[in-house]
Amino acid sequence: MADETKPSKQQSKRDFLYLTAAATGAIGAASLGWAFIDTLNPAADTLALSSTEVNLTPIEEGQAITVMWRGKPVFVRRRTAQEIEKAENVDMSLLRDPATDDTRTQEGHREWLIVVGICTHLGCVPLGQKPSEVRGDYDGWFCPCHGSHYDTSGRIRKGPAPKNLLVPEYTFVSDSLVRIG
Ligand code: FES
Known part of the structure; x- marks a missing residue:
């Protein structure tokens, strides 16, 4: 009989995919945020x-x-x-x-x-x-x-x-x- 407290192979794979997607999403949002903030600040060379x-x-x-x-x-x-x-x-x-x-x-x-x-x-x-x-x-x-x-x-x-x-x-x-x- 299979141990129900242990996640199945299938379930672990799904969780891994989910976590990877979430992490990629977070990095994407962070870099989007940075790009957005960066466009609000005039570059030093523009100011100069x-x-x-x-x-x-x-x-x-x-x-x-x-x-x-x-x-x-x-x-x-x-x-x-x-x-x-x-x-x-x-x-x-x-x-x-x-x-x-x-x-x-x-x-x-x-x-x-x-x-x-x-x-x-x-x-x-x-x-x-x-x-x-x-x-x-x-x-x-x-x-x-x-x-x-x-x-x-x-x-x-x-x-x-x-x-x-x-x-x-x-x-x-x-x-x-x-x-x-
Ligand atoms: S600011 Fe004080 S004398 Fe000009």
Whole structure:
């Protein structure tokens, strides 16, 4: 008489097939899930390549515009001759985060200052883009959150911010078109 507590050969084979199918199904679902999640995250190389082109033609001397780049505000300011001169003639020993103006702008395009518009203290967006806004003691930008003053090269001059406004990577495609990123 056959032992009924032991699974028959047939039954074991069925269970094995069932388990194998279930495991394959789980792996399939997991890889489908991964593929789905993966498509929601932009690839690192896509992020690295994302750039913004800015037409500079409408910006007159002394004016500035704000553009968005990778979710951040970027200030594009066309500086006056006086603002450039001020930025160039600063004693480096007076700077908290020393950097000459020519390391923050490009040869042949010194009138254009392009910086990420996020205060390096706690991340507020400083004032100074519109003519009606205060530009602080150094004619650049003023962050009213805790009183940081930036100069016409976007360098920190007074207040709690530890660093200059960041200069993003950018390229002049032509004299009137710049690509940020
Ligand atoms: S965030 Fe700008 S001074 Fe505090």
